[in-house]
Amino acid sequence: MQKVMMGNHALSWGALLSRAEVIAAYPITPQTEVVELLSNMCADGSLKAEFIKVESEHSAMAASMGASAAGARTFTATSAQGLALMHEVLHWATGARLPIVMGNINRAMAPPWTIWTEQTDSIAQRDTGWIQIYTSSIQEILDSVIQAYKVAEQIYIPAMIVLDSFVLSHTNENCEVPDQDKVDAYLPRFENAYKLDTEKPAAFGGLTGPDWYYELRYKIERDIQKALPLFEETGKEFEEMFGRYYGLIETYKLDDADVVLVTSASIASTARPVIDQMRSEGHKVGLIRIRVFRPFPSELLRKLLSGRKKVLVVDRNISFGMSGAFYAEVKAALYNVKGRPPMWGYIAGLGGRDVPMDVIKGMIEQTMKEDHPTQDIIWIGVKR
């Protein structure tokens, strides 16, 4: 079925097709349409789920944990302040090994009050142990919900699907809605092997000393690393069934590129025609869109970026006192590689500032002009 829908509704449709059984959510702009549509889906019976209309995002994640621990497939969605309020419980969901899937609409953090897009909200949660998928189209949002459950439930690690506020959340695109029976074949019913069970009573999350805590953390890291091959495997399987592939990254005109632009989310969509334009002007430029930020695809990036002449990373987020997060992590991944290219780090589009084609082109041209980067953050068009 073809359907024109907004990014937020793509999340709802993803949850519907994944047969989410419990939804616990609290409204926040720009996420509200996700939960409104899910409420309607529950009300008209098209989605057989219990929707817990909680009193806060903190409780949204807490109730999601309870439902997942009881063995149900669980979905929630939030944004910015709501995600920040969840912070404590995000750690808990990972430690409790509950494969909850959540949509997060990237909105800049207050103050000052703002509702426009920026990734700092989700970047601030990168150390909670959640898988993070940064999407760049409405179709990808819908498909990513289904794939996220498939990955998360195999390794008992929760997953976050991230989309730009308004640019994706409120933009309508034509979308292929997969057939339910095919989704059912791709994504079997969730069986939580470690659920709360009165036949096998056990305590989960009790006081643990230094003699075991270390091992439990090791196991989380070991298992989230399994997501790297799993995204490629489940992506291929998805492609066989639905004709669309989703892996860790997406490349565009990369093969012979001397200068590579690395970015994420909707900026990557704008960058594609810039690459085309500059190619037609004779420049060997290419693009990498990082889709899965946690776990970070370090090995793949080492393979694709070593030996290039120059790399520029465009971040729509900032880790104050350091740099953009994608820039810092790409640099870190390549540090021990022979022939690592010099890297430029641009910060653009904070608080929803538009990042049009000419701005992206300007960043590539500046990179080509300079021999070496001279600063960790290059600001674009900032009013000083």
Next chain:
Amino acid sequence: MRYTIPEQEIMCAGHKACQGCGATLAMRYALKALGPKTMLTLPACCWSVIDGPFPYSSVGVPLFHTAFETAAAVASGIRAGLDMRGDTETNVVAWAGDGGTFDIGIQALSGTVERNDNVIYVCYDNEAYMNTGVQRSSATPWGAVTSTTPPRHFKQERKKDMMAIMAAHGIPYTASASVAYAEDLIRKVNKAKQIPGSKFLHIIAPCPPGWRSSPEITIQLARLVVQTHMFPLYEIYEGRYYKLSMDPKKKPLTEYLKPQGRFRHLTEEQVAEIDRQVDERYARLKEQAERSKPWFEAKKEKKD
């Protein structure tokens, strides 16, 4: 006398509680009534230590440890998850201390009971943050000394009326209980099991280290707190209809206060102030119970 307390022990020995811990008795009795088809969620509280370190547990039912503010919300989630998988029978119980109920957990609790989610919320109340070393909570009574309300600046605020707050949500069943009255406590847990919707049980649980009392008088204190009208035992149906579980002749307040180090500093005038507060509250409660009588009689007639 008929023996009304189930013999089955679901809680086991070897737990990590202090000597004379009232919270431990509360769990033991409650589990006897709840039975093995029960799931517990515990926020940070004494019981998150009492149950034992990983991988041990002292309760013979599944237990989900959770963050301080989240017991009620997690219970709502477990209920929804079980319901969706076709299990509407298992009791879902949030088991929290007074800090996790009166203070940091009150928002999630209000959310859960406002939705009338089908869970039992039990607050075992030892009247301060005992697990972290006896800091005052909003459940600490007026006049008490804690590590954050020293004798020269003892607690100047009255104990929050959590029962009234729960009743104001209009939930089907709210009840107070004491570990000294095991039959009454078990009867109330059994009632909570049978009523659909949100149930709130408020159990007073003496804490020897926190109350600075001898472990061997825990039961005595848990009885005196009721007999002095400091902690009356009553039920509230539908958030409106009050019923006193017992109406003991009031014993002198000093019998309850004196054995506890946390009240040792109080002057006669200050004890009189507590007495005044206790009488005022008890009179209000009796009035509410009196006004509710026709409702209970009508209910009884309906049954007959």
